[in-house]
Amino acid sequence: MAFRIESMQKPAGGNEHTVYRLSSLDQTTAAEVWPSLGGNCLRWRVGTSAGSLDLLYVAPDWEQNPIPTRSGIPVLFPFPNRIRAGHFNYAGTDYQLPLNDPSKQNAIHGFACRSAWRVVDHGANREAGWLTVAFQPSVDAPQWLRLWPSDYRLSLTYRLELHRLHFEAKIENPDEQMLPFGLGYHPYFRTDMDQCLARVPALMTWTLQNSLPTGQLEEVDNRTDLRVPRPVEELQLDDIYTHFDKTTAHSDYGLLRGEVIYPNHGTLRVWTDPEFTELVTFTPPHRTAICLEPYTCVTDAIHLEREGFDTGWRILRPGQSLTARVVLDFEPRKET
Numbered sequence: 001m002a003f004r005i006e007s008m009q010k011p012a013g014g015n016e017h018t019v020y021r022l023s024s025l026d027q028t029t030a031a032e033v034w035p036s037l038g039g040n041c042l043r044w045r046v047g048t049s050a051g052s053l054d055l056l057y058v059a060p061d062w063e064q065n066p067i068p069t070r071s072g073i074p075v076l077f078p079f080p081n082r083i084r085a086g087h088f089n090y091a092g093t094d095y096q097l098p099l100n101d102p103s104k105q106n107a108i109h110g111f112a113c114r115s116a117w118r119v120v121d122h123g124a125n126r127e128a129g130w131l132t133v134a135f136q137p138s139v140d141a142p143q144w145l146r147l148w149p150s151d152y153r154l155s156l157t158y159r160l161e162l163h164r165l166h167f168e169a170k171i172e173n174p175d176e177q178m179l180p181f182g183l184g185y186h187p188y189f190r191t192d193m194d195q196c197l198a199r200v201p202a203l204m205t206w207t208l209q210n211s212l213p214t215g216q217l218e219e220v221d222n223r224t225d226l227r228v229p230r231p232v233e234e235l236q237l238d239d240i241y242t243h244f245d246k247t248t249a250h251s252d253y254g255l256l257r258g259e260v261i262y263p264n265h266g267t268l269r270v271w272t273d274p275e276f277t278e279l280v281t282f283t284p285p286h287r288t289a290i291c292l293e294p295y296t297c298v299t300d301a302i303h304l305e306r307e308g309f310d311t312g313w314r315i316l317r318p319g320q321s322l323t324a325r326v327v328l329d330f331e332p333r334k335e336t
Contacts, residue, residue, distance in 0.1 A: 007019065082211060091177070130157055132155060
């Protein structure tokens, strides 16, 4: 098997965008990345015994209205999910972020998914194709600088293999100030084929009030327990899972955070490095996708951390960096 990478122009939101397509030479597996629209990996196709299968949901009106957080795999940085009232104080300075969650009462999903990224590297060989994109507010989006305590550089390498898609992130602090942050991904996995099942090997969820964690944890219950696979069509979830079964580790890919099972095609698994301690499981209202969202911190971590809770919130000193990886792995169904 050999891979290639090519660029092309595609329309969205009334503009033409340079899109990069990673693929095997026989086209059975492919990934499509839109650097100018948040570095979003909008499509991912894998090969099965029945032919190629597109695994990511794309909103039907993407070409007319490419909302950055409702299709493909949005990148959530420097914070995933919500910050209460969009307001926080850090090192004696107050910050007020746009109130852009559905309720218009909180900030949501950071700035990276709403900004253009730069392509800094790409290539292909017999084992994989890869593309590295980068986002740094001082270079790419100066309007965000005043809204966060420091500048930052997020480099993300997409690596496509036969049945796997790797996300290798490197976060760097190029500033003279401390960098607080959380990183998350918001993949929309299609569920409009087969009678899909979902599994999340987590023991606990965060107690939520108006979509924000109170700081308390509770054991999974009849509504949230996904330790045994359950039909997606029966689920109504927007919950933060934590305390995962540590026996599900893989020597190459990390820790298992969740699965989507397609009975007629195979199983999609979400693996992460240990830095990703939380998983938001969300069933969108349109009911044709499920989101298994790995986060390095809990929602509203910047506030909960101050109250003494263990949230996963990270701080990098000037010159420091951190790397973290997520692997999406698809195992085709074996023919009997």
